[in-house]
Amino acid sequence: MEEDPFDFESDALLASSPVVAPKRRKKVIGLDDLLMDHYKEKNRVIERESKLAKTKKTYNSDDEEDGRVAKLSKYVDECHEKMTRLSDEDDVSIWGLQVFGNQKSPPSSVFTDLSSCSFFQSFLSHEVNSLVELNTESEEMFFEGLLTNGWLLKLVIKCGKVEKSIARWTFHLMMYSSKEVLRSAAVNFWCAIFLQKDEGDSMPLSIEWLPSYSELKSALETYGYLLDSPKKDSCDADMDIGDSKHMGPPQNIRVWIKYVSACSQSRKFHYIFSTSEAEDLVVIIICLLLDRQLLGLSMDLHECMLSLINFFKDEEWSASCTRTAKSVTMRVPLDINCLRAVECIPSVCLRAKQLRSTISFRILLGYFDKVEDEEEVIRQLTLINLKDKSCDLFRIYIYLVLTENWFLYNLEEKPLLNEMWGLYLRNCCCQINITDTRSYASKVRSKASYLLQATSDTLL
Amino acid sequence: MGTKRRRGGNGGMEENALAILDTSCFSKSTQHIADDRLSFLEAVRSGFLVPENPPAPTNKIYKAVFQILKDENSLYLITSSYQLLLELDKRFPHVYLSTAKKSELSSPSSLPCNELVVVEEAWSPFSFGTDVSSSEKEDHGKTSESLDVTAFHLLIQDLTKVPDEENNEVLDSKPLRNMLLFQYLVSVLEGDFVLRNLAFTENSDWITLRESLLNMILVSRKITYKGLIKDWLSAMCELSQFSIDCSHDLRPSETESPEVTEKSHTALAIALPEIVKRTCVSVQKFLLMIIELDSSKKTADTKGWTTRADGVRTQAMEIIMEELTYDKNILFPFLQALDKPKLKLDMIVQYFQKYIPKTSVRTRRSNGSTDDSTFGGVLKCFSNGNNTKSIIKKINTEVAQLLLAHAFQAYISLHSTENKEDIADNSLPEICKNMISAFTCLKKTDEHTVIPPFGKEALFTAAIMLSGV
Numbered sequence: 001m002e003e004d005p006f007d008f009e010s011d012a013l014l015a016s017s018p019v020v021a022p023k024r025r026k027k028v029i030g031l032d033d034l035l036m037d038h039y040k041e042k043n044r045v046i047e048r049e050s051k052l053a054k055t056k057k058t059y060n061s062d063d064e065e066d067g068r069v070a071k072l073s074k075y076v077d078e079c080h081e082k083m084t085r086l087s088d089e090d091d092v093s094i095w096g097l098q099v100f101g102n103q104k105s106p107p108s109s110v111f112t113d114l115s116s117c118s119f120f121q122s123f124l125s126h127e128v129n130s131l132v133e134l135n136t137e138s139e140e141m142f143f144e145g146l147l148t149n150g151w152l153l154k155l156v157i158k159c160g161k162v163e164k165s166i167a168r169w170t171f172h173l174m175m176y177s178s179k180e181v182l183r184s185a186a187v188n189f190w191c192a193i194f195l196q197k198d199e200g201d202s203m204p205l206s207i208e209w210l211p212s213y214s215e216l217k218s219a220l221e222t223y224g225y226l227l228d229s230p231k232k233d234s235c236d237a238d239m240d241i242g243d244s245k246h247m248g249p250p251q252n253i254r255v256w257i258k259y260v261s262a263c264s265q266s267r268k269f270h271y272i273f274s275t276s277e278a279e280d281l282v283v284i285i286i287c288l289l290l291d292r293q294l295l296g297l298s299m300d301l302h303e304c305m306l307s308l309i310n311f312f313k314d315e316e317w318s319a320s321c322t323r324t325a326k327s328v329t330m331r332v333p334l335d336i337n338c339l340r341a342v343e344c345i346p347s348v349c350l351r352a353k354q355l356r357s358t359i360s361f362r363i364l365l366g367y368f369d370k371v372e373d374e375e376e377v378i379r380q381l382t383l384i385n386l387k388d389k390s391c392d393l394f395r396i397y398i399y400l401v402l403t404e405n406w407f408l409y410n411l412e413e414k415p416l417l418n419e420m421w422g423l424y425l426r427n428c429c430c431q432i433n434i435t436d437t438r439s440y441a442s443k444v445r446s447k448a449s450y451l452l453q454a455t456s457d458t459l460l
Numbered sequence: 461m462g463t464k465r466r467r468g469g470n471g472g473m474e475e476n477a478l479a480i481l482d483t484s485c486f487s488k489s490t491q492h493i494a495d496d497r498l499s500f501l502e503a504v505r506s507g508f509l510v511p512e513n514p515p516a517p518t519n520k521i522y523k524a525v526f527q528i529l530k531d532e533n534s535l536y537l538i539t540s541s542y543q544l545l546l547e548l549d550k551r552f553p554h555v556y557l558s559t560a561k562k563s564e565l566s567s568p569s570s571l572p573c574n575e576l577v578v579v580e581e582a583w584s585p586f587s588f589g590t591d592v593s594s595s596e597k598e599d600h601g602k603t604s605e606s607l608d609v610t611a612f613h614l615l616i617q618d619l620t621k622v623p624d625e626e627n628n629e630v631l632d633s634k635p636l637r638n639m640l641l642f643q644y645l646v647s648v649l650e651g652d653f654v655l656r657n658l659a660f661t662e663n664s665d666w667i668t669l670r671e672s673l674l675n676m677i678l679v680s681r682k683i684t685y686k687g688l689i690k691d692w693l694s695a696m697c698e699l700s701q702f703s704i705d706c707s708h709d710l711r712p713s714e715t716e717s718p719e720v721t722e723k724s725h726t727a728l729a730i731a732l733p734e735i736v737k738r739t740c741v742s743v744q745k746f747l748l749m750i751i752e753l754d755s756s757k758k759t760a761d762t763k764g765w766t767t768r769a770d771g772v773r774t775q776a777m778e779i780i781m782e783e784l785t786y787d788k789n790i791l792f793p794f795l796q797a798l799d800k801p802k803l804k805l806d807m808i809v810q811y812f813q814k815y816i817p818k819t820s821v822r823t824r825r826s827n828g829s830t831d832d833s834t835f836g837g838v839l840k841c842f843s844n845g846n847n848t849k850s851i852i853k854k855i856n857t858e859v860a861q862l863l864l865a866h867a868f869q870a871y872i873s874l875h876s877t878e879n880k881e882d883i884a885d886n887s888l889p890e891i892c893k894n895m896i897s898a899f900t901c902l903k904k905t906d907e908h909t910v911i912p913p914f915g916k917e918a919l920f921t922a923a924i925m926l927s928g929v
Contacts, residue, residue: 094491119924128896128923131903132916142920145913151921154872158925180733181704247726254734292724295535296636296731299543343502347510348547408510450476450503 093394095340097333099291100224100248106176107222113165115139119155143169148185153192156205162193164209171211174255175219187255194266204269213277219256220284224248227287227331254297257288261304264311278311279324282355286328289344290337302346309351317351325358329366338363339398342405350409357409360402367399378403378420386431386444393432393440400428400447418455425452474518477503481524494534501525501540509547516552519583523605526585529641530605533633535727542640546647554582555655576659576668585648586612588676607645609680613688615642619695619739623702633728639739646742649674653749660756666765669756674749679771689750689779696743697790700797703736744800750776751803781810791859795866801873805835808867812838815854817847835867836891842898848905857906861899865918868895872921892922 114120115136123129124136134142146152147170156162174186193205221228224247260281263272273281285305288294294301312320332341342363345356365371368380381399385391407421428448432441480500504521508514525548529541558577587606607615615638622635652673660669669675678685754775760766784791784807798804813833841847842864852860868891875888899919903909911919 119927122927123920123923126923126927128919131896131899131911132919134916134920142913142916145917146920149914149917150869151917154876155921155924157876184703184733184737249730251730251733254730292536293726293730295724295727296539297734298539300734302543347506353510404506446480447499450473450480453476454473454507 093336095290095336096292097227097287097290097337099227099287100293101226102246103224103248103250104222107218109168109172111140111165111169111172114143114169117163117165119159144182147173147189148181150185150188153189156193157196161206162208167207167209171215174259175215175252176222177252178250180251183252183255187258190259191262194262194270207270210270210272213273213280216256216260219252223250223253223256225284227284249293253288253294254300257285257297257300257304260285261300261307264304264307267311273311275312275316275320276323278308279320279327282308282324283327283331286341286344287331290332290340298344301344306346306349306352309349309355312351317354321351321355321358324355325362328359329362332363334363334366334398336398339401342402347408353408356405357407360405360408364399364402364406367395374414374417375420378417378424382420382424382427384427386427389438393438393444396428397440397444397447400425400444400451404451422452422455425449425455473507474521477507478520478524494532494537497528497532497537498540501528501537501544505544505547509544509551514551517548519581522548522583527605529637529644530607532637535633535636535724535731538633538637538640539731542644545644549648549651553651554579554584555652557655576655576665578668578671584673585645586673586677588680609677609682612645612677613683613691615645616688616691616695619743620691620698622736622739623698633724636728636732636735639735643739643742646746649677649749650745653753657752657756660760664763664765666756666760669753669760670766670770672753674753678750678753678773685773686779689776690783692743692747693780693783693790693794696740696747696797697793699736699740699743701793703733703740704796740797741799744798747776747780748800748803777807781807784811785814788859792862795863801870805867805870805874808863808870809833809835809838811863812841812851815851816841817850835871836894838867839864839891839894839898842901843894845901845905848898848901852902852906857902857909858912861902861909861915862912864895864898865912865915868918868922872925889926892926895919895922896926 120134120139123132124134143152143166146155152166152170156166170186170189173182174190175183177183177186193207196205263270264278264281266272282305285301285308289298289301289305328341332338342356342360345352345359347353347356361374361377364377368377371377371380381403384396386393386396403421403424407417425448428444429452432445434442434445436442436445477500480496480503504517504525508517508521522545525541525545528537529545532538532541555576555578558575585606587608618635618638619642622639656665656669656672659665677683678688754773754777757766757770757773758775760770784794795804795808798807816838841851842860855863871891872888896919899911899915903911
């Protein structure tokens with residue numbers, strides 16, 4: 001108890017960070033060993049703490065030493081802080097882009113022509129109106145009821161057409177109404193129309209007015225969508241965050257996504273987007289997936305993306321896929337977000353895999369200047385010396401994930417690439433020591449060994 | 461059926477994937493743990509869903525993913541694990557029909573036989589009484605990760621509290637997690653039940669149906685079946701009411717950090733209405749399955765396939781009808797929420813039957829030409845002033861009007877779908893005409909009545925359906 005409190009095993013305290021475990025190992029990953037070490041360290045820390053507590057006690061008993069106790073505890077706190085900082089050094093970067101800024105005021109429109117629709121007119125003179133007592137003044141209220149309770153859809157199907165006044169009104173409600181009941185009823189109305197099965201005996205509905213792509217786009221701009229023009233600089237810093245009240249997106253974004261999804265499934269019956277517009281929409285959906293505010297909608301966004309991907313005809317897809325990938329690459333910054341841009345694409349079908357692969361390759365190209373060739377890209381990767389202290393392992397991690405995704409599609413046909421990929425993976429496993437304290441060292445190593453295992457499994 | 465082979469030989473990848481989770485004990489920050497769990501989910505996805513012919517994941521993987529859905533607080537992890545579980549179940553169903561394999565093996569002349577295959581050793585999110593001890597042994601004393609029946613019942617009770625919790629100032633991810641968990645469980649029940657029920661209707665195989673997860677839940681002695689149905693009912697009403705008057709415009713909280721990456725509050729607020737809606741759908745799916753099970757059980761009972769061990773259970777519909785009769789406050793929220801037209805129509809007709817003066821009808825028209833067991837029959841009762849008077853003495857005019865309007869809406873929905881046999885008794889124009897005359901009669905009988913908006917909309921629709929627009 002007589003030792004100098006300021007010399008209180010400070011080095012040992014620091015060294016107790018589990019990251020530093022200077023021991024040779026025969027296996028690349030020895031989880032059990034690591035666990036053992038971890039517990040050992042833990043015990044040591046506990047021991048030390050109990051010692052500390054004892055010392056504290058001794059000093060507490062002595063009033064004159066209060067100042068020293070305060071100093072000591074301050075010192076211990078500092079050490080603790082340093083320790084946590086050390087272990088947090090390989091802090092994971094978190095993806096997330098500011099996709100929406102301030103909302104704009106929605107276009108105001110007054111719908112006076114609802115009463116002009118044919119079935120409303122025919123009803124006014126109907127004898128039943130003596131019971132219902134409709135007049136043209138209460139029309140909008142009445143139509144809202146028809147819409148929210150689902151009658152409108154039945155009426156429209158009965159008439160075989162969606163009249164212009166109704167189409168415009170429901171579209172406006174969907175995109176801009178602040179009432180959940182109205183906007184969700186409106187989007188259900190449209191989805192039912194688009195997804196109506198063609199049943200032979202019933203004629204497909206004729207729709208007198210369909211919103212164009214630009215109308216969808218301007219709705220998105222009203223919500224505050226920012227990533228319209230290609231930009232690479234991280235914009236958050238100088239971005240006018242604005243007051244939180246007007247920050248986008250509004251709740252309408254949900255119905256917007258649903259609507260786009262339904263539209264793109266009805267290409268057979270209704271012309272809504274051109275292929276280049278559909279490409280733009282895929283890019284927009286990927287950008288929306290980069291906004292953490294929309295995390296809870298990822299299911300809807302995935303669904304929408306798959307509908308959009310399947311919008312293309314077989315002969316259109318390859319070219320569209322490449323164009324989409326290029327345009328995604330222009331919008332997404334080269335950091336952790338580019339991984340999210342790839343991984344947010346659900347890899348459930350061949351086209352989705354192809355899109356993932358193409359985007360990954362495009363982003364990889366963005367990392368290397370003047371490289372256009374596939375082999376060259378992977379050769380560059382294998383040339384990186386991972387032992388070099390200045391080597392940015394975070395970047396290596398990004399390369400790894402991107403290459404993994406790039407190889408999702410058309411892997412079998414390129415044995416040379418495959419072989420070089422194996423070499424790169426082995427480099428990542430072997431050149432990074434288990435005791436490497438650089439940030440992302442362990443992530444790169446475990447990812448690589450995992451992938452190596454997976455590739456050797458598929459080759460077997 | 462080759463399932464053994466499908467479920468083996470993937471040790472390396474699986475161990476590596478699980479190892480990602482294990483390392484979480486080395487780092488202290490929750491961010492690290494969350495990140496590890498995400499990498500784990502991604503590894504499972506790329507290992508078992510992305511390849512063309514992936515091996516089936518073992519129960520350990522399922523357990524670990526389910527654990528994340530059950531316990532996590534981060535919206536990202538909750539939704540990712542939920543989605544992953546659904547996709548895994550779709551790719552590796554636990555109950556399936558073996559058509560392809562059989563027809564490949566046997567000679568092409570033989571008919572493809574739809575044999576039901578149940579993967580016995582498959583993991584299930586539910587655990588039933590008998591399994592507890594064995595699963596505990598496996599887990600070396602750890603608490604079982606699966607939900608038992610009591611926990612499932614508690615989950616349904618929690619669903620009724622979702623609206624209250626959402627009205628708090630601070631949104632938290634717990635109600636959302638509960639809703640997704642419930643949706644997943646219903647999808648598991650569905651995947652298990654639908655094919656077994658099909659096997660029952662096609663091959664009269666009661667044993668398979670009796671072993672369905674749904675039946676095992678309902679017969680469990682750990683819960684009171686009636687209580688479960690009642691809680692179900694209030695969950696359905698609360699949730700649908702909530703999504704109707706949902707005024708959740710984003711309320712950014714004061715504590716929200718301006719960081720792009722920390723928008724969890726906004727994310728919850730945006731996701732909530734959609735998840736509530738989907739939960740409503742799942743809640744209804746759950747009831748429909750119980751109703752189907754009830755009717756299958758009734759058939760089995762009458763055919764003498766059931767034993768005493770199967771027990772006696774009140775039909776779910778009866779319990780619900782009873783509740784709706786005694787608690788008038790939930791009648792319309794319930795009908796508004798229910799989007800199964802056939803069920804809705806049946807229920808309303810049943811409801812009316814209680815109040816239609818039967819004896820008077822039968823004495824006057826002894827041959828029973830007025831059949832009140834169909835919607836057409838009910839409407840005809842309202843063409844008669846005396847009947848109408850006696851009905852609205854018991855249920856007031858407004859209730860009668862709303863019920864008729866709901867029934868009419870269900871009728872039109874059924875009419876526009878393929879299975880028209882459910883409503884074959886009357887033609888659409890006749891129903892429309894009778895709707896109008898029923899409302900006219902109600903108006904005559906009770907002159908001060910005001911037709912509620914929903915009734916007006918129904919009449920409007922009826923008139924348009926009649927006219928030749």
